Amino acid sequence: MLKKYINMFREDMRYVMSRRCGLDELNNFIMLIGFIFVIIALFTHKWIFVLFGAIFVTLCYMRVFSTNIDKRKTENDVYMRYMGNVVRSADYIKLIVKMKIRSISDKEYVYFVCSSCKQVIRLPKGKNKVSVRCPKCGATFIKKT
Ligand SMILES: [Zn+2]
Numbered sequence: 001m002l003k004k005y006i007n008m009f010r011e012d013m014r015y016v017m018s019r020r021c022g023l024d025e026l027n028n029f030i031m032l033i034g035f036i037f038v039i040i041a042l043f044t045h046k047w048i049f050v051l052f053g054a055i056f057v058t059l060c061y062m063r064v065f066s067t068n069i070d071k072r073k074t075e076n077d078v079y080m081r082y083m084g085n086v087v088r089s090a091d092y093i094k095l096i097v098k099m100k101i102r103s104i105s106d107k108e109y110v111y112f113v114c115s116s117c118k119q120v121i122r123l124p125k126g127k128n129k130v131s132v133r134c135p136k137c138g139a140t141f142i143k144k145t
Contacts, residue, residue, distance in 0.1 A: 020065050021072035026079040030060040092118060110145045 021027070034056030041049035066072050092113070099111035099120060112121045117137035123130065127145045134140070 019067060019069070021063055021069055023064060024072070024076040025083075026076045027060050027063050029079065029083075030056050030063070034060060095120070110143075112143055114139060115141065 034053045037049045037053035037056060041047075041053060063072055063075075095118065096113050099113055103110045106125075108125055109122045110125050112123065112132065113119070114121060114134040114137060116139045117134060119134055119136040121132060121134060123132065123143065123145050125145050129142055129144050132141055132143050
């Protein structure tokens, strides 16, 4: 008897959730931010962090149970694109730093990263200012060697 009700409840929940936004990547991120605020609040005993944490968690629940799926999906797409850019920029900066270190340790060559296609370009040192053409994408730029 009880099992029947639980199953009915489950079916209802599944039906309700199928028409809701649910947990997407953006919600996971919002939840994480809220969680971090709560952790900070635990250590600092400042009520303001509890408030921030509560705001983020509330925001997350509002998105989870939102019926405006299209709008929530658009928000998530923007977030995913933004996060993709963040990851790509971080990789690009890492590569530039790596090539700078390599340039310093290499006595004969200087290493550049093409700003448009991320191709690594090697140039002999001591040529002063030179116009460089990327062999991969054809972009040209002035570099000092
Ligand atoms: Zn290039």
